[in-house]
Amino acid sequence: MSVSLHFLHLMDTYHTIMHSPEVSHEWFKIGIAASIALFSIKAYVEMYNGKLLKREVSYEALPQLTHAAIFFIFLSGISFHIAIWPVYGAKSMVIMFLLGAFLLNFCLMFPTIVQNFVAIILFTFFLQEYQ
Numbered sequence: 001m002s003v004s005l006h007f008l009h010l011m012d013t014y015h016t017i018m019h020s021p022e023v024s025h026e027w028f029k030i031g032i033a034a035s036i037a038l039f040s041i042k043a044y045v046e047m048y049n050g051k052l053l054k055r056e057v058s059y060e061a062l063p064q065l066t067h068a069a070i071f072f073i074f075l076s077g078i079s080f081h082i083a084i085w086p087v088y089g090a091k092s093m094v095i096m097f098l099l100g101a102f103l104l105n106f107c108l109m110f111p112t113i114v115q116n117f118v119a120i121i122l123f124t125f126f127l128q129e130y131q
Contacts, residue, residue: 004102024083031079038072046112
């Protein structure tokens, strides 16, 4: 996780995304909206269906939500690639890989409640900072 964050810092991705006029901000906003929709599905499935209703969380139990989650993963990935491609070119694939590696490791290390709490805080902070 720290190696991913270190390389993202070295590539100055946060500052570039926030301030570069070359970033396609319309596509970036679509990616953010898709990410928030994906997070909402994740929170609903894990917290409401899994924890409160004590239902089994599986593809067989929730096929429509699984398909919606796959769609939003695809949409956010494509949108973020299109958004940062003018600035980074082929390096956008490296950036998305590093971000995905960080998120995957974070999800493996922390329980669902911590993931959701951190996601709400980071989405709120990022949406306030992003213009």
